[in-house]
Amino acid sequence: MTASTARPPAPIAPSDLQIARGRKARERAIRTFFLAAAAFSIVVSVAIVVSLLGNALYFLINVDKSALFTDGWFPRRGLYDIATILAGTLVISAVGMLVATPLGLGAGIYLSEYASPRTRRLLKPVLEILASIPSVVLGFFALTWISPNIVQPLTGAPLSNMAAAGLAVGILITPLVASVSEDAMHAVPLYLREAAYGLGARKRTTSLRVVVPAAISGIVAALLLGVSRAIGETMIVAIAAGGTGGSLFQVNPFEPGQTMTAAMTALAIGSDRVQGEELTFESLFFVGLLLFLITLVLNLASDAFVRRVRRAY
Amino acid sequence: MSASPGTLATREAVERRLRSGSSDVRGTVLEALLLLSLLIALGVLLILIADIVVRAIGVFTDRGTDFLGSALDARPDQAGILQGIIGSVLLTVLVAVLALPLGIGAAVYLEEYARDTWLSRLIRTNIRNLAGVPSIVYGLLGLAIFVSLVGIGNSLIAGGLTLAVLVLPIAVITASEALRAVPMSIREAAFGVGATRWETIRSHVVPYAAPGILTGTILSLGRAFGETAPLLMVGAIAGTFSSTAISDMLTGSYTALPVIVYDWSGKPQDEFRSLTAAAIVVLLLVILLVNATAILLRNRYDRKW
Numbered sequence: 001m002t003a004s005t006a007r008p009p010a011p012i013a014p015s016d017l018q019i020a021r022g023r024k025a026r027e028r029a030i031r032t033f034f035l036a037a038a039a040f041s042i043v044v045s046v047a048i049v050v051s052l053l054g055n056a057l058y059f060l061i062n063v064d065k066s067a068l069f070t071d072g073w074f075p076r077r078g079l080y081d082i083a084t085i086l087a088g089t090l091v092i093s094a095v096g097m098l099v100a101t102p103l104g105l106g107a108g109i110y111l112s113e114y115a116s117p118r119t120r121r122l123l124k125p126v127l128e129i130l131a132s133i134p135s136v137v138l139g140f141f142a143l144t145w146i147s148p149n150i151v152q153p154l155t156g157a158p159l160s161n162m163a164a165a166g167l168a169v170g171i172l173i174t175p176l177v178a179s180v181s182e183d184a185m186h187a188v189p190l191y192l193r194e195a196a197y198g199l200g201a202r203k204r205t206t207s208l209r210v211v212v213p214a215a216i217s218g219i220v221a222a223l224l225l226g227v228s229r230a231i232g233e234t235m236i237v238a239i240a241a242g243g244t245g246g247s248l249f250q251v252n253p254f255e256p257g258q259t260m261t262a263a264m265t266a267l268a269i270g271s272d273r274v275q276g277e278e279l280t281f282e283s284l285f286f287v288g289l290l291l292f293l294i295t296l297v298l299n300l301a302s303d304a305f306v307r308r309v310r311r312a313y
Numbered sequence: 314m315s316a317s318p319g320t321l322a323t324r325e326a327v328e329r330r331l332r333s334g335s336s337d338v339r340g341t342v343l344e345a346l347l348l349l350s351l352l353i354a355l356g357v358l359l360i361l362i363a364d365i366v367v368r369a370i371g372v373f374t375d376r377g378t379d380f381l382g383s384a385l386d387a388r389p390d391q392a393g394i395l396q397g398i399i400g401s402v403l404l405t406v407l408v409a410v411l412a413l414p415l416g417i418g419a420a421v422y423l424e425e426y427a428r429d430t431w432l433s434r435l436i437r438t439n440i441r442n443l444a445g446v447p448s449i450v451y452g453l454l455g456l457a458i459f460v461s462l463v464g465i466g467n468s469l470i471a472g473g474l475t476l477a478v479l480v481l482p483i484a485v486i487t488a489s490e491a492l493r494a495v496p497m498s499i500r501e502a503a504f505g506v507g508a509t510r511w512e513t514i515r516s517h518v519v520p521y522a523a524p525g526i527l528t529g530t531i532l533s534l535g536r537a538f539g540e541t542a543p544l545l546m547v548g549a550i551a552g553t554f555s556s557t558a559i560s561d562m563l564t565g566s567y568t569a570l571p572v573i574v575y576d577w578s579g580k581p582q583d584e585f586r587s588l589t590a591a592a593i594v595v596l597l598l599v600i601l602l603v604n605a606t607a608i609l610l611r612n613r614y615d616r617k618w
Contacts, residue, residue: 031510031511034421034426037418037422038433038485040419041436041439041440041443042436042439044454044478044481045442048446048450051462052450103353106349107350114347114348123355126351126355127351129358130357132532132539133361134538134600136541136578137597140578140593141365143578144364145360145361174354202340203344204340207343232447232450233447234449265545265546268456285453291449292446295446299445
C-alpha cells in the first residue's frame with residue numbers, strides 16, 4: 001500500500017461504538033432470565049422455611065407441653081419426647097463420627113501428602129464410588145451384614161441396633177470428610193512444606209505438624225459437614241436402627257433407637273391424617289424444623305471455616 | 314560471639330540427624346496407617362458388593378429377566394421391579410427437564426453476570442446451604458407445597474418436582490465450577506471482537522465448559538436416581554401404577570426403585586432379602602454406570618489451560 005492510495009479512515013462517531021438497540025434489549029432480557037434462575041434458589045429457601053414453620057408452630061401451640069417431655073417418642077399415642085429422638089440422633093452421629101474421623105482424615109492426609117499420582121488415580125475412585133452408593137443400600141448392608149457379622153457377635157445386641165446404623169453412617173460420610181479435608185490440605189502452599197524440610201523435618205513431622213495445623217480450619221469444616229450429614233441421614237437409620245413407630249429414651253448404642261429422621265419417615269409412611277393422634281401430621285414438620293435448624297447451624301459454621309482457609313492462602 | 318549451650322545442642326541434634334540413616338520407623342508406620350484407612354474403605358466397598366451380589370445371584374439364576382419385567386407382588390416368587398424401574402426413569406427425566414436448565418442458568422448468572430453485590434453473595438451462600446439441607450427436609454417441602462398447597466397429591470409429578478428442587482443446588486455448584494475453569498482470556502478474546510456478553514457466553518464460555526457441565530449434571534441425576542427419603546415424604550411407598558397410560562402414571566400412585574428397596578428390606582420373609590439384594594444390584598448397576606460415564610467424560614474432555 002502506498003501513501004497515495006491510502007485514504008484516511010472516516011472518523012469514528014460515538015454511535016459506532018454503541019450496540020444496536022435490538023441487540024441491547026436481547027442482552028437485557030437474557031440477563032434477567034439468568035438472574036431469575038439464580039434468584040429461584042432464594043424462593044426455594046423461603047419455601048422450605050415457610051412450609052416448615054407453619055405446621056411446626058401449629059404443632060407447638062396446640063400440643064400439650066408436657067407431652068414434649070415424657071418417657072418416649074410415640075406420636076400415635078400423643079407422646080412427643082424430644083429428648084428421645086435427639087438422643088438417638090446423637091448416639092448414631094457419634095458412632096458415625098468415630099468411624100469417619102480417623103478413616104476420612106487418614107484417607108485425606110494420605111491422598112494429599114503421601115500418594116503418588118499413580119496410587120492416587122487408583123484409590124481416589126474408591127472414595128468416589130463409595131460416595132455414590134445410595135444410603136438405602138448402605139441401610140440394607142447395615143441390617144444384613146454389619147449387624148449380624150460385627151455388632152451382634154461382639155455385644156449380643158438385637159439385629160436392629162443403633163451401633164450398626166452408626167457404623168454404616170460412618171462409612172457413608174467418610175468420602176465427604178476425606179475429600180473436604182484433602183482439599184484443605186491441598187490448598188496449603190508448597191513453601192510451608194519446603195520450609196519444614198529445609199529445617200530437617202521428616203515427612204511425618206511435616207505432614208502432621210505443619211500441613212495439618214495449617215489446614216486445620218478446613219479439617220474442622222470437613223468434620224462439621226460430616227456431623228451435619230450424619231444428623232440428616234435418613235434411610236440407613238430408618239432401615240437398621242429399629243425405631244419403627246416409636247421408642248423409649250435410649251442412649252445405649254447396642255439397643256434399637258429412634259432418630260429425628262427415622263421418626264419422620266415413620267410418620268410419613270402412615271401419613272394419612274386420620275391415623276393416631278390429631279397432631280401427628282404436624283409433629284412431622286416440627287421435627288423437620290428442628291433438623292433443619294441444627295444442620296443449618298452446622299453448615300454455616302463449616303462454611304465459615306472453609307472461607308478462613310481460602311482467605312489464609 | 315560464643316555459642317550458647319542452646320545452639321550447641323541444636324548443632325549436635327542436627328549433626329546426629331544428618332548422620333543417622335534414612336529409616337524412620339514411626340514415619341513408615343504412620344504412612345501404613347494412613348494407607349490402611351483407604352484400604353478399609355476399599356474393603357468395605359468390596360464386601361458390600363460381594364455380599365449383595367451373593368444374596369442376589371439366586372434371584373437372577375431362578376427368575377432371570379422375569380424379575381425385571383414383573384410388577385410388585387406380595388408373593389416373593391412373583392414380585393418384580395418393573396414399576397420401580399419405570400418410576401425411577403420417569404422421575405429422573407422430570408428432574409433433568411426441570412432442574413438442569415434452571416441450575417445451569419443460575420450458574421451462568423453467578424459466574425458470568427453477577428458482580429460482587431449483597432444479592433449475589435446472598436444467592437451464593439444460600440445455594441451452598443441448600444446443598445447441605447438434609448434430603449428428608451426437601452421431602453417436607455414437597456409434602457407441604459406440591460402435595461398439599463398446589464394440590465398435586467401423592468403423585469409422580471410431586472416426587473419429580475421435589476427431587477428437582479433437591480438436585481438444583483448441586484447442579485448450580487457443579488456447573489459454576491465448570492464455568493469458572495474457563496480462563497478469562499477466552500472471554501476477553503470474544504469481547505475484543507465486539508461480542509456482547511450473551512454472545513460471548515453462547516459461543517465461547519459454554520462450549521468450553523460443556524464437558525464439565527455435562528459431567529456435573531450426569532452426577533446430580535445419578536444422585537436423584539438413588540434418593541429415597543424425600544420420595545417417602547411425598548407418598549411413593551411401593552404404590553403401583555394404576556394403568557399404563559402416561560397420564561395415569563404421572564398423576565396416580567407411583568413407586569421408584571430405591572423406594573422398593575426400602576419397602577422390601579423391612580419385609581420379614583427371607584425370600585424378600587434376596588429380592589431386595591437383586592433390586593439393589595439393578596440400582597447399583599445404573600448408578601455405577603452413570604458415574605462411570607461421567608468420569609470417562611471428564612477424563613476424555615478434561616483440558617488443562
